[in-house]
Amino acid sequence: MELWQLDATDLARLIRTGQASAREAIDSVLGRLHKVNPAINAVVRVLEDEARTAAETADAARSRGHALPALHGVPVTIKINTDQAGQPTDNGVVPLKDFIAKEDSPVVANLKHAGAIIVGRTNAPAFSMRIFSDNALHGRTLNPRDPSVTPGGSSGGAGASIATGICPIAHGNDIGGSVRIPAYCNGIVGLRPGFGRIPSFNPTAANAGRPIGGILMAVQGPHTRTVRDARLALEVMARGDRRDWRWNDVPMQGPAPARPIKVAIVPEFPGCKTHPAQAAAVRDAGKHLKAVGYVVEEILPPDLERGVELWHMIIATESHSALWPQMQKMGDPDGIASMRSWLEIHKPVDLGAYAGALMEREGVVFRWMTFMQQWPLVILPTLADLPPKQVSDTTVEGQASIFDSMRPTLLAPLLGLPGLAVPVGSHGKLRTGVQIMAMRNREDLCLDAGEIIEAAEGVVTPIDPVRS
Numbered sequence: 001m002e003l004w005q006l007d008a009t010d011l012a013r014l015i016r017t018g019q020a021s022a023r024e025a026i027d028s029v030l031g032r033l034h035k036v037n038p039a040i041n042a043v044v045r046v047l048e049d050e051a052r053t054a055a056e057t058a059d060a061a062r063s064r065g066h067a068l069p070a071l072h073g074v075p076v077t078i079k080i081n082t083d084q085a086g087q088p089t090d091n092g093v094v095p096l097k098d099f100i101a102k103e104d105s106p107v108v109a110n111l112k113h114a115g116a117i118i119v120g121r122t123n124a125p126a127f128s129m130r131i132f133s134d135n136a137l138h139g140r141t142l143n144p145r146d147p148s149v150t151p152g153g154s155s156g157g158a159g160a161s162i163a164t165g166i167c168p169i170a171h172g173n174d175i176g177g178s179v180r181i182p183a184y185c186n187g188i189v190g191l192r193p194g195f196g197r198i199p200s201f202n203p204t205a206a207n208a209g210r211p212i213g214g215i216l217m218a219v220q221g222p223h224t225r226t227v228r229d230a231r232l233a234l235e236v237m238a239r240g241d242r243r244d245w246r247w248n249d250v251p252m253q254g255p256a257p258a259r260p261i262k263v264a265i266v267p268e269f270p271g272c273k274t275h276p277a278q279a280a281a282v283r284d285a286g287k288h289l290k291a292v293g294y295v296v297e298e299i300l301p302p303d304l305e306r307g308v309e310l311w312h313m314i315i316a317t318e319s320h321s322a323l324w325p326q327m328q329k330m331g332d333p334d335g336i337a338s339m340r341s342w343l344e345i346h347k348p349v350d351l352g353a354y355a356g357a358l359m360e361r362e363g364v365v366f367r368w369m370t371f372m373q374q375w376p377l378v379i380l381p382t383l384a385d386l387p388p389k390q391v392s393d394t395t396v397e398g399q400a401s402i403f404d405s406m407r408p409t410l411l412a413p414l415l416g417l418p419g420l421a422v423p424v425g426s427h428g429k430l431r432t433g434v435q436i437m438a439m440r441n442r443e444d445l446c447l448d449a450g451e452i453i454e455a456a457e458g459v460v461t462p463i464d465p466v467r468s
Contacts (some may be wrong), residue, residue, distance in 0.1 A: 003028035008168035022058035022073030042160035043120035044138035072115030092135030106199035106241040122157030126335035136332035144465035152182030159186040165462025177409030183421035184382035187431030195416030199241035211318035217413035272404040278381040281424040281432040288456040312346035313357040320348035341399035420446035
């Protein structure tokens with residue numbers, strides 16, 4: 001087996017025990033990158049020289065007998081909207097192509113501290129505001145399973161890179177589904193941690209601040225091919241940074257819940273049409289868990305439809321004020337059309353309604369926390385529908401359909417809860433998939449359940465891109 005085919009856990013073990021070198025690992029993944037990336041355009045900035053130099057340093061450290069961190073020599077990628085010292089935080093925006101970061105964001109610093117080697121930066125839409133990873137600066141990322149549909153967004157480059165074996169861990173971020181949706185579209189694993197688990201800010205923008213909805217909902221998280229790698233990446237990414245007041249210094253493993261663990265499944269999400277294959281995936285995930293002793297029941301958590309409305313009221317209002325002017329000034333035509341369509345469907349609200357939505361959100365969180373005392377896990381479709389066709393969000397009709405499909409993804413950010421996307425089943429060339437939600441700081445429960453589902457469904461292995 002080639003080194004690029006391994007997950008991060010196995011690759012780190014081989015490097016740590018001297019059965020492979022960091023240089024060999026980097027050579028292997030760069031060879032894979034050069035073979036498959038031209039077909040999908042997932043990695044838009046390849047850091048080949050920097051990665052080879054870092055690998056030599058890593059191998060020298062091992063030869064001197066230094067203690068080796070968890071990801072020593074393991075290749076990773078970083079999304080283009082996140083600060084990495086010496087690289088542009090361009091966010092897919094042409095006028096920002098030379099906006100060079102002087103220091104690392106906490107998540108990048110944490111990956112480096114764990115010994116990971118960054119081999120490239122992955123694509124996203126302009127301002128990371130679509131579920132299509134396409135922009136005027138770097139071009140379009142294609143889904144390696146079916147190039148006619150989106151690879152997801154905004155972390156679509158990350159998702160596609162993992163699916164094709166470019167690296168075992170790819171960084172992403174999620175305010176409305178941007179880790180979980182690419183995981184679903186590419187048939188891989190994606191973990192959206194809960195509020196405050198991973199320190200999160202860009203030094204290039206830290207002094208400017210951000211709206212409260214973004215503060216409460218946006219998180220950093222990994223894409224991987226195995227659930228155990230998602231657990232490993234989370235532990236690494238969650239190392240503290242006291243500059244982020246949200247960061248939780250809490251154990252990765254919480255207290256054991258009452259047994260048997262009860263799971264609420266929602267095969268058909270209210271307020272929209274759920275594709276039968278996605279509903280089947282949720283029920284199959286429930287069957288896998290029931291087979292090992294979980295109690296599984298189809299039951300609706302509180303405020304599902306109202307929660308979706310509150311997400312839009314908060315984020316659309318903030319985006320209209322803070323981001324829409326920048327998008328009109330610097331965004332590309334498709335990004336502008338997509339955002340305009342969104343703001344026509346979900347219009348920004350006035351100050352009173354915005355404040356009321358934030359206050360109502362608190363009540364929804366309380367009712368969910370009460371519900372999850374009895375039902376510690378909730379499983380929903382990742383998207384309600386199959387991945388949409390490329391560039392189908394530039395009209396009001398197309399955008400409305402996409403936001404209907406996205407309804408299940410909006411709850412975890414609204415509530416600040418973790419969500420783990422895992423593949424379950426398939427539909428034609430694509431994988432179907434579910435998201436597993438748990439209480440705040442209980443990513444461990446999501447991961448435990450994800451490993452059981454993975455054992456039943458089979459571990460994800462890299463694929464060659466389907467040529468368009």
